[in-house]
Amino acid sequence: MNTLKYQSQAVAKPYFIFAMILFVGQILFGLIMGLQYVVGDFLGGIIPFNVARMVHTNLLIVWLLFGFMGAAYYLVPEESETELYSPKLAIILFWVFAAAGVLTILGYLLVPYSTLADITFNELWPTMGREFLEQPTITKLGIVIVCLGFLFNLGMTILKGRKTAINMVMMTGLIGLAVFFLFAFYNPTNLALDKYFWWFVVHLWVEGVWELIMGAILAYVLIKVTGVDREVIEKWLYVIIAMALISGILGTGHHFYWLMTPEYWQWVGSIFSALEPLPFFAMVLYAFNMVNRRRREHPNKAATLWALGTAVMAFLGAGVWGFLHTLSFVNYYTHGSQITAAHGHMAFYGAYAMIVMTIISYAMPKLRGIGEANCNKAQVVEMWGFWLMTVAMVFITLFLTGAGILQVWLQRLPESGEALSFMATQDKLAIFYWLREISGVIFLIGLISYLTSFFITEKKAQA
Amino acid sequence: MSESFTKGMARNIYYGGSIFFFLIFLALTFHTVKEMPKRDNRENITEAVERGKHLWEKNNCIGCHTLIGEGAYFAPELMNVYDRRGGGNEEAFKAFLNGWMNAQPLNIPGRRQMPNFHLNDQEIDDLAEFLKWTSELDANNWPPNIEG
Numbered sequence: 001m002n003t004l005k006y007q008s009q010a011v012a013k014p015y016f017i018f019a020m021i022l023f024v025g026q027i028l029f030g031l032i033m034g035l036q037y038v039v040g041d042f043l044g045g046i047i048p049f050n051v052a053r054m055v056h057t058n059l060l061i062v063w064l065l066f067g068f069m070g071a072a073y074y075l076v077p078e079e080s081e082t083e084l085y086s087p088k089l090a091i092i093l094f095w096v097f098a099a100a101g102v103l104t105i106l107g108y109l110l111v112p113y114s115t116l117a118d119i120t121f122n123e124l125w126p127t128m129g130r131e132f133l134e135q136p137t138i139t140k141l142g143i144v145i146v147c148l149g150f151l152f153n154l155g156m157t158i159l160k161g162r163k164t165a166i167n168m169v170m171m172t173g174l175i176g177l178a179v180f181f182l183f184a185f186y187n188p189t190n191l192a193l194d195k196y197f198w199w200f201v202v203h204l205w206v207e208g209v210w211e212l213i214m215g216a217i218l219a220y221v222l223i224k225v226t227g228v229d230r231e232v233i234e235k236w237l238y239v240i241i242a243m244a245l246i247s248g249i250l251g252t253g254h255h256f257y258w259l260m261t262p263e264y265w266q267w268v269g270s271i272f273s274a275l276e277p278l279p280f281f282a283m284v285l286y287a288f289n290m291v292n293r294r295r296r297e298h299p300n301k302a303a304t305l306w307a308l309g310t311a312v313m314a315f316l317g318a319g320v321w322g323f324l325h326t327l328s329f330v331n332y333y334t335h336g337s338q339i340t341a342a343h344g345h346m347a348f349y350g351a352y353a354m355i356v357m358t359i360i361s362y363a364m365p366k367l368r369g370i371g372e373a374n375c376n377k378a379q380v381v382e383m384w385g386f387w388l389m390t391v392a393m394v395f396i397t398l399f400l401t402g403a404g405i406l407q408v409w410l411q412r413l414p415e416s417g418e419a420l421s422f423m424a425t426q427d428k429l430a431i432f433y434w435l436r437e438i439s440g441v442i443f444l445i446g447l448i449s450y451l452t453s454f455f456i457t458e459k460k461a462q463a
Numbered sequence: 464m465s466e467s468f469t470k471g472m473a474r475n476i477y478y479g480g481s482i483f484f485f486l487i488f489l490a491l492t493f494h495t496v497k498e499m500p501k502r503d504n505r506e507n508i509t510e511a512v513e514r515g516k517h518l519w520e521k522n523n524c525i526g527c528h529t530l531i532g533e534g535a536y537f538a539p540e541l542m543n544v545y546d547r548r549g550g551g552n553e554e555a556f557k558a559f560l561n562g563w564m565n566a567q568p569l570n571i572p573g574r575r576q577m578p579n580f581h582l583n584d585q586e587i588d589d590l591a592e593f594l595k596w597t598s599e600l601d602a603n604n605w606p607p608n609i610e611g
Contacts, residue, residue: 037537040575044568048578049537050526113523114580122521129520131534165474187520189513191597192503195533196495231470238473245481249488258532258605260502261495266603268491333607336532336540416609422539423575425610 003366006077008084013367014094015070016360020451022063022101023353027444029056034437038430047109054108054134060348061132062101067356068177068213069097069150072170074363075220076154079170080161085153093149100142104135126187130198133184140184147178165234166216166223169241173212180204192260203252206352207276207318211244214314214355215283218307221362222287225304227295236286240279247275257328258335266328273326277319280311280351287311300365300373302382302453306358309390313350321346321397333412338429339404346397349389357386357450364454378456385450392443396436403432502601514586515593522580529611531602537575540611545591545598547609557591564590 004010033052035042043052077084084090107116113129120136122128127137135143151174158167183200219237223230253269287308298304321343325334334340361382365374373379411425420428499505519525524541525534531542548563549556564587567579582590 033537036575040573041570044576044578048527048576050523050535050578053526053535053537054523113526114521117521123517126517126520129523129525131525134523134526165470189508189516190503190505191516191530192499192505192600193496195531196492196499235468235470235473238470238477242473242477242480245477246484249481249484250491252488253491256495258602260499260600260602262498263603264491265495332605335605336529336534336536338536341536411610412607414608419608419610421610426575 003369003371006083008087008090009074009077009363010367011084011087011090011094012070012074012363014091015066015073016364016367018094018098019063019066019070019356020360022059022066024447024451025105026056026059026063027440027447029053029059031437031440031444034433034440037426037433038437051108051113054113055105057132058108058134059105060353064352064356066097067352067360068174068217070363071213071217071356071359072150072154072174074359074367075217076157076167076170077161079164079167079220080158082157082161085156085160089149089153093146093153096142097146100139100146104139107136108134125185127185130187130194132202133198137185140181143181144178147174147181151175151178164230165237166220169212169219169237170216173209173216176209176212177205180209195259196256196261199252199255203255204249206347207248207251208245210352211248211279212241214310214351215241215244217355217359218283218287218310221303221307221358222290224362225298225300225307226290226293227298228290228293233290236282236290240282240286243275243279243282247272247278251276254326254328254331257331270327274323276326277315277323280315280319283311284315298372300362300379302374302379302386303358303362305383305386306354306361309386310350310354310358313346313354313390313393315350316394317343317346317348317350317397321401324401333408334404337404337407337412338400338432339408342397342400342404345400346393349393354390370457374453375456375458377458378453381449381456382453385446385448385453388446388449389443390446392439392446395439396443399432399436399439403429403436406432504596504599507596507599509592509596511589511592512596515589515591515596518582518586518590519593522582527577530597531600532605538577540606541594542597542600542602543606543609543611545595547611551598553591553595556595557588560591560594561587 029052032043032047033049033056036049036052073084073090116136117128120138122137125137127140128134154171154174158171180201183197186197188194215237219233222228223233250268251273253265254273256265257269291304291308325331325339325343365371406429407425410420410428411422412419527535527538529536529540532540545551545556548559561584564580564582567577
């Protein structure tokens with residue numbers, strides 16, 4: 001049974017499947033690192049912490065990119081009311097990106113990082129060894145090529161079709177993603193400049209253009225599952241992303257407090273980043289409002305749950321947990337502590353992992369020819385996955401926050417001479433790290449439950 | 464949301480607002496980059512410091528440590544390790560760092576393990592120069608104390 005409006009939307013399927021595979025890898029490496037926090041020599045000689053972390057964070061970034069690309073290939077043809085410009089190009093780029101991703105991860109795991117730098121000729125154009133941008137320069141070039149082909153393909157599709165607010169915002173977000181990634185190639189010798197412009201990739205992605213992508217995907221799914229008038233949803237979309245960029249662009253300043261920068265950033269960053277929760281709060285109001293005003297009962301209850309969940313968790317993780325440590329006089333003590341880790345975990349899960357699972361939940365039954373929704377049993381198992389992962393992430397965040405508060409108390413607040421050393425402090429935090437690791441195992445169980453739901457099908461013959 | 468507030472108005476706020484604030488951001492960036500030489504001691508970036516930064520990157524030090532609070536939270540902050548472990552004395556710090564790097568992995572059961580990166584004396588010296596230069600940066604008085 002074919003349930004796709006446009007046949008070329010089918011290219012989204014391998015992107016979504018591969019995203020889920022990488023997600024599993026991300027969580028497994030997260031569990032390894034979590035254990036190394038308390039059993040320091042666990043896998044010490046085989047997978048050092050820095051390698052596990054690189055794999056954990058890079059897999060996250062790459063699976064989210066696969067998810068965003070799948071989302072774009074799925075929703076842009078439907079929004080544009082035309083077939084994708086070139087499904088073939090989309091499939092070629094899938095394999096290029098997947099191969100580059102797998103080779104890079106294998107490179108991290110199989111050879112020492114310095115060897116990887118040597119064999120990929122890092123010295124010709126050194127870009128490696130910076131947090132989240134650890135990929136060999138040649139992988140970075142590959143990412144640029146894949147992004148260009150991807151944007152070309154989508155751009156040509158939108159040009160020949162209908163231009164809706166959703167596909168324009170999606171496109172703007174994706175172009176921004178590609179443009180700001182170019183700063184990954186700028187690695188000056190002067191650490192002061194290096195760090196300043198590093199944030200042009202990192203902050204302007206996750207607290208800038210990625211929010212456009214999230215907003216566009218959420219708006220698309222809300223239109224589909226609620227049947228609310230497009231005009232209303234698109235108006236909300238504009239208001240939310242306006243707030244996101246107005247607060248988020250100068251909000252970058254909250255990363256410039258403790259760099260070699262003028263002190264006015266402490267004011268600019270504090271004021272504007274204190275406003276950053278607003279778009280996320282608006283997103284919660286909007287998602288619940290639209291679902292309450294729904295004009296149809298969509299059979300995919302799981303997709304609706306994900307849509308509401310991502311709004312709430314993004315608000316808590318990015319909004320509330322971001323605000324906790326964003327004011328400069330607070331951040332002076334919390335900068336680079338476990339508070340940062342707590343915020344990072346819930347924000348990425350709530351805003352980005354969950355929005356990708358929202359579109360997957362909505363699109364996958366159609367991509368697989370099942371229909372509007374999976375059978376009830378599959379949805380129940382999927383929703384178990386939702387709750388287990390989400391509640392586990394809440395606990396991970398709470399335990400890391402507890403660890404962070406204690407760390408600040410012992411290591412940061414006292415004067416030199418009285419403060420506990422970093423390593424001595426870490427020993428005191430062990431109980432929080434153990435509890436975090438247990439929560440991580442529950443997260444994995446949730447993920448397994450979520451993935452299992454894809455294999456549950458109704459026994460009766462299809463009509 | 465009120466009916467009199469139209470989608471067109473929302474769109475204009477989005478485009479106008481983001482362009483306006485992006486331009487301010489660019490202006491502040493321009494000013495910041497101009498001011499940076501007062502705080503980054505760039506005149507002290509020797510070839511050894513430059514080689515040290517490359518070694519720092521090539522061995523993914525940021526994968527465990529923080530540098531000015533950015534990086535991983537698994538191992539100590541290193542912006543001020545020059546002061547913490549060398550007491551601000553170049554010879555003392557270099558001797559410490561050489562001994563420390565060569566002693567890895569410490570193989571203390573259960574303790575977090577730092578790998579041995581097999582750096583030679585020259586490379587350890589370069590790394591020390593980089594960390595010394597970093598310790599002299601003016602990061603608006605961060606970190607709050609010697610423990611980083």
